[in-house]
Amino acid sequence: MNSTKLKRKGTALLSLLLLVTIGQGQEASLGHSKSAGSWIVENIILVIGLLVFLFAIWVISDIIRKMLEAQSRQLLEEKGIVAKSTSVMDEEVPLWKRINDWAWDLVPVSAEKSIDLGHDFDGIRELDNKLPPWWLGLMYGSMIFAVIYMYQYHWSGSGWSSENEYIAEMKAGDEIKNAYLDKMANAINENNVVALTDPEDLSAGAAVFKRNCAACHGVEGQGLVGPNLTDDYWLKGGGIKNVFETIKYGVPEKGMISWKSQLKPETMQQVASYILTLQGTSPPNPKAKEGELYIPE
Numbered sequence: 001m002n003s004t005k006l007k008r009k010g011t012a013l014l015s016l017l018l019l020v021t022i023g024q025g026q027e028a029s030l031g032h033s034k035s036a037g038s039w040i041v042e043n044i045i046l047v048i049g050l051l052v053f054l055f056a057i058w059v060i061s062d063i064i065r066k067m068l069e070a071q072s073r074q075l076l077e078e079k080g081i082v083a084k085s086t087s088v089m090d091e092e093v094p095l096w097k098r099i100n101d102w103a104w105d106l107v108p109v110s111a112e113k114s115i116d117l118g119h120d121f122d123g124i125r126e127l128d129n130k131l132p133p134w135w136l137g138l139m140y141g142s143m144i145f146a147v148i149y150m151y152q153y154h155w156s157g158s159g160w161s162s163e164n165e166y167i168a169e170m171k172a173g174d175e176i177k178n179a180y181l182d183k184m185a186n187a188i189n190e191n192n193v194v195a196l197t198d199p200e201d202l203s204a205g206a207a208v209f210k211r212n213c214a215a216c217h218g219v220e221g222q223g224l225v226g227p228n229l230t231d232d233y234w235l236k237g238g239g240i241k242n243v244f245e246t247i248k249y250g251v252p253e254k255g256m257i258s259w260k261s262q263l264k265p266e267t268m269q270q271v272a273s274y275i276l277t278l279q280g281t282s283p284p285n286p287k288a289k290e291g292e293l294y295i296p297e
């Protein structure tokens with residue numbers, strides 16, 4: 001009856017899907033920005049929905065076709081153009097049964113003789129049944145899947161390997177971390193700043209000092225145009241908070257610019273911390289004490 005037709009339709013639908021998948025895969029390999037495979041995974045619900053929708057359309061169109069066929073047959077029979085049919089099978093076999101028949105493709109018991117291999121063990125006979133289509137479908141399906149999978153993950157280079165995923169995730173994580181650190185670093189001000197002791201911070205501060213400050217304060221902080229930063233006398237107050245504030249706002253009327261537009265808060269914290277480590281180093285040719293003796297609270 002209709003099982004061959006059904007089979008043909010099923011195969012057509014499958015091969016269409018396959019073609020679409022492979023076609024998109026090739027498109028991806030041609031260097032388009034986003035791979036079809038990852039699109040399908042990201043929109044899996046949409047894809048499944050689409051498949052269900054296609055299946056529903058197919059079922060409905062099949063039912064309509066059946067109804068039309070039955071009607072035209074009825075008409076032809078009434079007019080006496082064709083003989084009355086005795087078989088009502090087509091109309092009576094429900095869809096699920098036809099799908100089931102197709103999926104198993106069993107030889108009816110009445111025709112078993114044709115596939116009997118002639119081996120008889122205590123009345124149990126060996127039949128040469130074909131592998132059921134549902135099973136074959138699964139097997140071929142997984143073979144095709146394996147090829148597509150291998151292609152996507154290992155050969156296409158479209159960024160789908162676990163290694164690339166790991167790298168991408170680490171990168172995303174780093175971005176979040178850096179954004180957080182930046183935010184924290186920018187939140188440093190003269191009220192909450194603390195002196196850093198980490199050697200890395202101090203050497204970063206030293207580098208900034210050599211580059212931006214040494215011209216006026218001396219390479220060793222002994223003082224030139226600007227005051228000596230190694231003694232415990234301060235014009236603007238010692239301690240991390242005062243030093244940070246002086247650097248941030250500068251003393252424009254005396255020739256020391258405000259650094260807040262050129263140095264990040266974190267950098268100003270580093271250079272301020274570095275300056276505090278110069279206390280008591282007594283480099284050669286120091287500039288005379290200026291300001292007042294600073295006694296920390």
Ligand code: HEC
Nearest residue numbers: 212213216225226227234235236237243246251254255256
């Ligand atoms: C163009 C020269 C110049 C440069 C460059 C300069 N300063 Fe100064 N700085 C001065 C002068 C002049 C003063 C003294 C201001 C005053 O008399 O009140 C001063 C004061 C200071 C003080 C206060 C000292 C105290 O005794 O209270 C600190 C701290 C300081 N500078 C740090 C820095 C740092 C850090 C840099 C680099 C980022 C820097 N300065 C760059 C000229 C400079």
